[in-house]
Amino acid sequence: AQTVTQSQPEMSVQEAETVTLSCTYDTSESDYYLFWYKQPPSRQMILVIRQEAYKQQNATENRFSVNFQKAAKSFSLKISDSQLGDAAMYFCAYRSPDTGNQFYFGTGTSLTVIP
Amino acid sequence: GAVVSQHPSWVICKSGTSVKIECRSLDFQATTMFWYRQFPKQSLMLMATSNEGSKATYEQGVEKDKFLINHASLTLSTLTVTSAHPEDSSFYICSASSQGVLAKNIQYFGAGTRLSVL
Numbered sequence: 001a002q003t004v005t006q007s008q009p010e011m012s013v014q015e016a017e018t019v020t021l022s023c024t025y026d027t028s029e030s031d032y033y034l035f036w037y038k039q040p041p042s043r044q045m046i047l048v049i050r051q052e053a054y055k056q057q058n059a060t061e062n063r064f065s066v067n068f069q070k071a072a073k074s075f076s077l078k079i080s081d082s083q084l085g086d087a088a089m090y091f092c093a094y095r096s097p098d099t100g101n102q103f104y105f106g107t108g109t110s111l112t113v114i115p
Numbered sequence: 116g117a118v119v120s121q122h123p124s125w126v127i128c129k130s131g132t133s134v135k136i137e138c139r140s141l142d143f144q145a146t147t148m149f150w151y152r153q154f155p156k157q158s159l160m161l162m163a164t165s166n167e168g169s170k171a172t173y174e175q176g177v178e179k180d181k182f183l184i185n186h187a188s189l190t191l192s193t194l195t196v197t198s199a200h201p202e203d204s205s206f207y208i209c210s211a212s213s214q215g216v217l218a219k220n221i222q223y224f225g226a227g228t229r230l231s232v233l
Contacts, residue, residue, distance in 0.1 A: 045224035
């Protein structure tokens with residue numbers, strides 16, 4: 001099974017500043033999908049951003065962007081202009097096209113935003 | 116975006132009783148639904164994958180007779196915790212995905228169900 005590693009259990013950022021959350025994964029596949037999900041205190045999982053492995057261009061969604069390094073198997077999330085509402089657990093996830101849409105989740109990074 | 120409704124959001128039951136949790140995709144047809152369990156401050160642990168009209172595939176270590184999953188339609192899957200015990204207390208989350216254009220192979224999550232077994 002694929003493994004997803006988030007090496008930062010906790011991170012903090014000052015409001016309006018930028019923070020980067022790291023994620024690495026292990027796979028032998030060439031075609032796959034990567035995701036970042038956010039889980040606020042409400043515990044509702046919210047999709048933040050997704051990246052198809054065949055696309056070289058890094059995905060961007062407003063203040064959220066990724067740095068996808070396929071050769072290094074790295075998929076970091078950058079949050080710009082951090083807001084108080086960004087405080088949450090962030091999970092990196094890997095989806096293989098060959099495992100029936102199953103996701104493999106990292107252990108999560110808890111992000112604190114300091115006013 | 117696609118919406119997944121999960122009900123109830125919180126249930127408290129006595130030990131030995133059974134509890135049913137519903138997961139509905141409201142605006143798309145979910146060819147596959149997933150059930151996860153999440154312990155406090157931990158990641159999501161996949162329990163089982165269910166495809167409409169077929170038996171669920173359970174992950175290793177998950178008792179299929181304990182956690183009954185039914186995916187009778189393209190919009191509804193249910194998880195029944197049978198003869199619940201205090202160790203079954205946890206947060207259960209469902210998700211749904213579709214091969215269709217709308218969902219684009221993304222998993223959309225319900226809001227979760229907090230189960231407390233007394």
